[in-house]
Amino acid sequence: MDEPGPNTWKIGCIISPALGWGEQRGNSYHRCRICNIELLTGECAGFCCGTGGKYFNNTTPLPPLPPQYTTFINDPNISSKSRVLNLIFSFASMETTHPFPTVPGPPGFVAIQGRIYHRLRPNHDNSAVRWLLYDGFMRNMAPFENLAQTLPANWIDALRNALLAYNPLVGGLSISVSLILNFALMPISALKIRAPPPKLLPL
Numbered sequence: 001m002d003e004p005g006p007n008t009w010k011i012g013c014i015i016s017p018a019l020g021w022g023e024q025r026g027n028s029y030h031r032c033r034i035c036n037i038e039l040l041t042g043e044c045a046g047f048c049c050g051t052g053g054k055y056f057n058n059t060t061p062l063p064p065l066p067p068q069y070t071t072f073i074n075d076p077n078i079s080s081k082s083r084v085l086n087l088i089f090s091f092a093s094m095e096t097t098h099p100f101p102t103v104p105g106p107p108g109f110v111a112i113q114g115r116i117y118h119r120l121r122p123n124h125d126n127s128a129v130r131w132l133l134y135d136g137f138m139r140n141m142a143p144f145e146n147l148a149q150t151l152p153a154n155w156i157d158a159l160r161n162a163l164l165a166y167n168p169l170v171g172g173l174s175i176s177v178s179l180i181l182n183f184a185l186m187p188i189s190a191l192k193i194r195a196p197p198p199k200l201l202p203l
């Protein structure tokens, strides 16, 4: 293999990471004294909330998680399986107005250009929108079936129920589809849904 040039990134594993969250330091833990969040090694007081907590009131606290999330949010496997759970319910795919540039070097980074937008793809085989529109969240029709089978069944049920209860996109789709099925007013391709695509779990 050729020697990497000056414009090529080298990617490797961190064999023994020396960083940690909320390390114990004497009788206390490395946390923010204002918001109490755990800080990473090297992050100093004020890293999150500003000096003396001057930014603490700039943001409003997030609302509590839907109660359905208790099914999986404290499960020790949620960290390793959260991306699969997110994928099963990904209603939109991210796209850009311009092609992805070709970047030399090994894979590991994505370069984009142009405006970013989300695209709903109800005709895509693995789209969760299709799963909702045509199959009504039928368990045996879940997108990415092989991956879906690696998740506890009650996780999928819990997240589905949370979406039906709280997500405006899912609510809009459900109502629209029921109207179409009941009154045959318009083809599904004529649907216009005005709701932001959901972002369900942090990556």
Ligand SMILES: [Zn+2]
Residues within 6 Å of the ligand: 032, 033, 034, 035, 036, 037, 048, 049
């Ligand atoms: Zn803080």
